[in-house]
Amino acid sequence: MTLTLDEVRRIAHLARIEIDAREAAEVHAKLEAIFTMIDELQAVDTTGVEPMSHAQDVVLTMREDRVTETDRHAEYQRVAPAVEDGLYLVPRVVE
């Protein structure tokens, strides 16, 4: 599998990471190396092996449906850059 430089830029854009041409080329080379390794892994015959979504063979523990949190918004908002009427203020976003 080969990755194009355009795809590297697209991934950077989706992740909202700003990269210049030099960085893009560097990252491209690193990602290529990773993909080459994935290709090697894919050569292994995994017929009959159930895919795992996690490295460890564990399952979720759950909590009971109970309210355990109290209102601490004053504390949280003390470190927020801008707050008004209890709302966090952010640069205007309209879809």
Added chain:
Amino acid sequence: MAQTSTTNPAYRGSGPSWEVVIGLETHAQLSTASKIFSGAPTAFGAAPNTQASAVDIALPGVLPVLNRGAVERAIRFGLAVGGNVAAKSVFARKNYFYPDLPKGYQISQYEIPVVQGGGVDIVSPTRGAIRVRLTRAHLEEDAGKSLHEDYHGMSGIDLNRAGTPLLEIVTEPDLRSSDEAVAYAKALHGLVRWIGICDGNMQEGSFRCDANVSVRRAGEPLGTRCEIKNLNSFRFMQQAIDYEVRRQIALVEEGGTVVQETRLYDPDRDETRSMRSKEDAQDYRYFPDPDLPPLAISGEWIARVKAGMPELPEAMRARFGTAYGLPDHDAAMLTASRETASYFEEAVRAGGVEPKTVANWMLGEVSAALNRAEIDIAAAPVKPPALAGLLARIADGTISGKIAKDVFDAMWAGEGDADAIIAKKGLEQISDEGAIEKLVDGVLAANASIVAEFRAGKEKAFNSLVGKAMAASKGKANPAQVNAILKRKLGG
């Protein structure tokens, strides 16, 4: 059964008939006390950000812990729709940037959802009884809310809703008209409330639908679809789909092509508008959430949930037909909600009344009174045993059906039970043969012209005389006896 061509006239274009293809995605907010991954409360309408914990606002270093109550509700749903409750399902991160999603990703399920398959039975106005197949239902967290009112050129963010548990329920593209889409949405809405997993409050956003709509000439492959977002009432859903279908048909017939995009319905202008096209649609880069190992659901847990499930509407509807001899229409109406169904059964259990009489009254007087008062049946001031008490007085001839309606209104107004009101107002039916004869004689003497009309062969004149006799008794005379006596006297 024919799969093609709807008969809805709204969809008739020119040339070969058009077929409409619709799939629905519904977000049902699960009725848990706390959030899906944190112990913050989920109550609606709290002051901004007072119900957003460290997990909900995504402070660094926090970890999600799954709410068992949310999973249990998903299991209930899976059992109710006959789907497969997955022994193992996986939570995934859906990555996108928006300020009301502070983590930068939404925890959802992608490749392996908790409920797979199943279906919902509906009655289509054109195709009769059909089963709408479900693709899946998966657990996910809701995002917060952005307020775009002017905060000095900035947006305000309220994260109270962030982390509220949702079950997203996705259908196959099985629906063929806006009527079917609404029938499905209503059936699903009824079902989630029935099994107690969602309060169904559409104004508060507890039950939200998106519709995927496409059109094609009968027999052709699927057309390009548009997704209509945020249909928060059944009426808007119908209007939005009808508008969108007309738009797509007109577009194609004029030689254009439908572009895959997300559209927003504007109820004020009754139209859909483009929100974003596929080109700039997000690439969500789903991957299994490393913070959350797979969700395992044991067969034993499923069995325990199953044991606690209420009788489902379809089963109850069939039972109402066989056990109470109700016609299908009545059975369907009475099983529209669990509260309605239990009201009916409680009234029947109180005894002394035919089930069909209870059904008639519930679908007539009771339903009308509820509509007038704009309340749910659970809040009806006339409780089931009281209604049964009233109907028993009709059955034993104490009052007529007509008088019973007045008694019912008095009961509704809180004036007491049926017997007390009948006694207090002297409404007891007159069944004394002599008294009714006297009454009828008076009517005949005072209405000679109507009597003459009847004798001249005008059958309707008889009904007029019955009416006058009933009026003379202030509605209290036994109508059957009035009829018989009148017939005898006029026949003689």
